[in-house]
Amino acid sequence: MTDTTATIEAVRQADMRATQAQSASSQSAPLVELHDLTRTFMRRGKPFDAVSHVNLAIVSGQFVAVTGRSGNGKSTLINMIAGLVRPSSGYVRVDGHNVAELSDRDISLLRNQTIGCITQSQTLLANLTVIDNVILPATLFDHCAQDTHAADTTADGLQHRAQTLLDQLGIADLADSYPKELSGGEMRRVSIARALMNHPKLLIADEPTGDLDAESTVIVMQLLRAAADAGTAVLMVTHDPDALEYVDRTYRMDRGMLTAIA
Amino acid sequence: MANTVRNNTLRTLASRNLAGRPVRTGALLAVVTILALAFFGGTMFTMNLNTGMTSMERRLGADLMVVPQNTAQKAEALLTDGNPSTFYFTKDIVAKVKQADGIAQASEQTYIASLAAECCAEKLQIIGYDPATDFVIEPWVASQFDGTLEDGQMIAGANVNVSTDGTVELYGRRWSIVAQLAATGTNLDNSVFINLNTVPEMVAASAAVSQRIMPEEYAHKAISTVLIKVAEGYDAQTVAERIKDLDPSFTQLGYVYPGGITATTKTALNALVTYLAVFVAAIWIMGVIVLLAVFASSVNERKREFASLRILGATRGMLASILLRESASIGLIGGVLGVSIASLAIFPFSTLISRQLQLPYLQASLPAVFGIMILTVLCAVVIAIVGSVIVLVRVGRPEAYLVLREGE
Numbered sequence: 001m002t003d004t005t006a007t008i009e010a011v012r013q014a015d016m017r018a019t020q021a022q023s024a025s026s027q028s029a030p031l032v033e034l035h036d037l038t039r040t041f042m043r044r045g046k047p048f049d050a051v052s053h054v055n056l057a058i059v060s061g062q063f064v065a066v067t068g069r070s071g072n073g074k075s076t077l078i079n080m081i082a083g084l085v086r087p088s089s090g091y092v093r094v095d096g097h098n099v100a101e102l103s104d105r106d107i108s109l110l111r112n113q114t115i116g117c118i119t120q121s122q123t124l125l126a127n128l129t130v131i132d133n134v135i136l137p138a139t140l141f142d143h144c145a146q147d148t149h150a151a152d153t154t155a156d157g158l159q160h161r162a163q164t165l166l167d168q169l170g171i172a173d174l175a176d177s178y179p180k181e182l183s184g185g186e187m188r189r190v191s192i193a194r195a196l197m198n199h200p201k202l203l204i205a206d207e208p209t210g211d212l213d214a215e216s217t218v219i220v221m222q223l224l225r226a227a228a229d230a231g232t233a234v235l236m237v238t239h240d241p242d243a244l245e246y247v248d249r250t251y252r253m254d255r256g257m258l259t260a261i262a
Numbered sequence: 263m264a265n266t267v268r269n270n271t272l273r274t275l276a277s278r279n280l281a282g283r284p285v286r287t288g289a290l291l292a293v294v295t296i297l298a299l300a301f302f303g304g305t306m307f308t309m310n311l312n313t314g315m316t317s318m319e320r321r322l323g324a325d326l327m328v329v330p331q332n333t334a335q336k337a338e339a340l341l342t343d344g345n346p347s348t349f350y351f352t353k354d355i356v357a358k359v360k361q362a363d364g365i366a367q368a369s370e371q372t373y374i375a376s377l378a379a380e381c382c383a384e385k386l387q388i389i390g391y392d393p394a395t396d397f398v399i400e401p402w403v404a405s406q407f408d409g410t411l412e413d414g415q416m417i418a419g420a421n422v423n424v425s426t427d428g429t430v431e432l433y434g435r436r437w438s439i440v441a442q443l444a445a446t447g448t449n450l451d452n453s454v455f456i457n458l459n460t461v462p463e464m465v466a467a468s469a470a471v472s473q474r475i476m477p478e479e480y481a482h483k484a485i486s487t488v489l490i491k492v493a494e495g496y497d498a499q500t501v502a503e504r505i506k507d508l509d510p511s512f513t514q515l516g517y518v519y520p521g522g523i524t525a526t527t528k529t530a531l532n533a534l535v536t537y538l539a540v541f542v543a544a545i546w547i548m549g550v551i552v553l554l555a556v557f558a559s560s561v562n563e564r565k566r567e568f569a570s571l572r573i574l575g576a577t578r579g580m581l582a583s584i585l586l587r588e589s590a591s592i593g594l595i596g597g598v599l600g601v602s603i604a605s606l607a608i609f610p611f612s613t614l615i616s617r618q619l620q621l622p623y624l625q626a627s628l629p630a631v632f633g634i635m636i637l638t639v640l641c642a643v644v645i646a647i648v649g650s651v652i653v654l655v656r657v658g659r660p661e662a663y664l665v666l667r668e669g670e
Contacts, residue, residue, distance in 0.1 A: 112575020127282030
């Protein structure tokens with residue numbers, strides 16, 4: 001199979017998945033719903049919209065990518081969805097909750113149990129080992145999302161799940177290492193394992209393949225695809241054209257405005 | 263089970279943060295230790311001086327002491343923390359002095375400085391008193407000895423080394439000790455008390471083994487001081503003038519006003535306590551500034567760390583809990599270290615400090631010491647927590663994600 005044939009095949013598969021996902025979306029309520037979402041910042045004393053009047057709906061099992069040049073509001077958009085940045089106007093609904101109206105505990109609970117975040121920058125805790133970093137989200141609240149997945153919430157159960165995730169990402173041997181001992185790519189994979197730890201309904205990934213080589217990119221994207229296939233809604237911001245092969249739908253963010261790419 | 267895992271993780275996170283940043287933790291610990299050391303050391307020192315002062319005031323029940331010519335300073339030193347000394351005049355003077363107006367009670371005492379006795383590293387002050395007329399020693403002795411001090415018996419001060427058979431060797435003779443008194447923080451702790459009838463025995467004993475402490479003819483009539491309690495409506499100075507009026511030669515006698523000595527000592531003590539308070543306050547101000555600086559310097563690092571935790575779903579309460587655990591641990595460990603180091607300096611060297619100061623210095627009671635220890639550790643914990651609040655406020659901003667973007 002030539003490269004061109006392979007690309008065509010990938011696009012065809014993506015189209016098929018998009019059709020299936022659109023079909024699913026018509027059948028179920030969106031897990032994520034953005035309505036007229038705007039975030040205004042001040043730059044040199046003048047207001048500008050980092051995100052401008054964005055509307056978007058993502059259903060469970062859908063894998064959505066947002067592309068666009070740096071500084072066009074992609075990260076601000078996904079961080080408003082995660083409740084990390086408040087909208088100036090419009091609203092974000094995640095799993096039926098208006099994110100801006102939630103109390104600190106409730107938004108924290110939503111972030112912990114419904115959303116998994118893979119951030120662009122390194123956010124592993126330096127004083128915890130890799131395995132403890134991965135387990136950490138599962139230990140913050142007493143009643144974790146595992147309830148719905150009938151997962152083992154004992155210390156051994158959490159350890160086993162974290163080890164399995166590390167294994168799937170090809171970094172099982174790094175479980176007892178500290179973040180400072182890892183490369184950028186390895187840290188990114190640990191972040192992904194941590195984001196998946198609580199079986200999130202929504203996975204938000206900001207440049208998940210940014211520091212990875214081609215082989216690692218495939219591993220990560222296959223894992224995200226598998227998560228989507230298992231029913232997780234995945235929203236990914238990326239500059240990586242290879243990553244787009246795995247998604248159901250692609251949007252472009254330009255000067256804060258979101259447009260679908262056919 | 264999940265609850266246990268959760269609690270363990272949060273607790274471990276705080277201790278791992280401390281262990282993972284040894285330089286920052288070490289700097290904070292050092293500052294808190296110094297603060298606790300200064301606070302505990304300064305407070306104990308001040309408290310011991312005040313306890314010594316109070317004790318001295320209680321022991322000096324006389325308003326006026328009449329002593330031989332040129333011996334007033336020796337008598338004052340004997341009341342505070344000076345060297346033992348011997349001085350005397352004769353009993354006939356005492357009888358005359360007692361005739362003056364304004365005297366409610368009068369009792370004589372004889373002071374003899376022993377040679378370096380086998381039992382003690384330093385010389386003992388031997389104080390002969392008259393149990394029949396005494397109003398100074400007896401009330402104090404009464405709490406530990408309710409009998410009558412017989413001839414040849416002794417009552418020992420707190421610092422006197424009494425042998426296991428209950429005796430003290432002086433001038434080659436073993437004297438029976440019937441009671442040992444509580445510490446006063448004054449020279450009286452290095453004294454032994456005998457009744458006046460025992461003084462000649464002591465003089466004879468000294469003559470047998472070494473240089474005679476006073477001529478034999480004075481042994482039965484030597485008196486060092488007349489202690490006077492003035493009558494209602496008189497002050498000590500007026501009574502002193504009345505005594506001088508009795509005989510022109512009495513103007514040459516020494517007149518010591520224990521109340522005045524107390525006031526002088528109090529002034530010296532207050533000055534020392536003030537210097538000490540200023541010193542401790544300066545250390546605390548500098549220490550708190552350093553503490554705040556160390557915490558402030560860690561803000562940016564902590565902002566990123568806490569933003570990461572917020573993204574994982576940690577509430578502001580959880581962040582506060584982690585930070586408070588860290589700062590409380592530093593306060594607790596630093597406080598205990600400070601108290602321990604200060605204790606090593608204060609308690610074993612209490613006697614040496616007392617001697618160097620030449621001021622009444624008496625160890626405060628155990629409950630007071632434990633109280634100050636607890637207070638010091640509490641203060642250390644509170645100051646560490648207050649220092650960390652600066653971090654808490656600055657990392658508690660609502661939009662955690664913006665923190666992660668800083669510097670990108």
